[in-house]
Amino acid sequence: MSAAEGSASDKWGDDVVISFAVRHVWLGMRAAIEDELGEFGLTVPQFATLMMLDGTPGLSVAEVARLCGSTRQSATEMVAGLEAHGLVERSPHPTDRRAHQVHATQAGRELYQKARPAVRSREEQLESGLSPEARRAAREWMAVLAAACGA
Amino acid sequence: MSAAEGSASDKWGDDVVISFAVRHVWLGMRAAIEDELGEFGLTVPQFATLMMLDGTPGLSVAEVARLCGSTRQSATEMVAGLEAHGLVERSPHPTDRRAHQVHATQAGRELYQKARPAVRSREEQLESGLSPEARRAAREWMAVLAAACGA
DNA sequence: TCACAATTGACAGGTACCTGACGAGTTTGC
């Protein structure tokens, strides 16, 4: 039975290795979202970084890493990629000489504002057929798991 | 508010970019599961492959790819890594000269049987505090999303 | 005040994913 067949509930039952299911979903969603972001010249991690900076301008690289659930090295690469395209800029931290503050540039903010609806729309397509209740339950589960992993 | 603080429900609300949440969870779970599998000398993708073969011995590389939500190239690498460790073997496909059949070896089956409880136990820890209902809802959501991505 | 621990960002090098292409083989439709 392929992924596109049968009911969802006989795909992964209670005894599934849940990390396998998460992996499967992530690989599929990443491909779908990369498709959308390609139109804007953005990659998935770059978009995630712009999203963090949209919420909290001036984050350090380490803070971007924590918010994204990535390592500092990954966050360094995410920021570097954006900087190379003129989408973010770094400035010295006012009080901590180790850290930079990272801000989206005007171009970065505009690109994020353009890309986000496309991403949300694709996600809406993928979640169509799921009730608001099912969506909320999934978000709750993910919040708990992300917190548990970060503990 | 860091991941470890505040209630889960004010971490990611209805307007979260859900692919970001999936990414966050996956990065965290992968690190946790890699920790467990390291004891057995297995990687996450190798474990996934052994799990597919445990369910359906004799899969082709392309079938492993589909079941894992990966590309054929990724599945080739997953199988090659297991083969290099003597954990799977390939044989010619009885009717399709393009394809191989991949079977776990005795060593591969035994390693999988040893590793799986450790993975499940760690997942149980991560999901502790979540009701059976919440877990079922998450699994249902993931099944639908995986199917939607594969469509 | 100071030694030690922790944090920051980046370097170097690794693995886990991917795309595009290819040749061999199979399936399809006329």
Next chain:
DNA sequence: GCAAACTCGTCAGGTACCTGTCAATTGTGA
């Protein structure tokens, strides 16, 4: 029967993640 389309597995080369390490800096606790 055969051309076209599709599938399979792999090659080559790419990006997305990671660990370990380092020097500089800050935080902590005695």
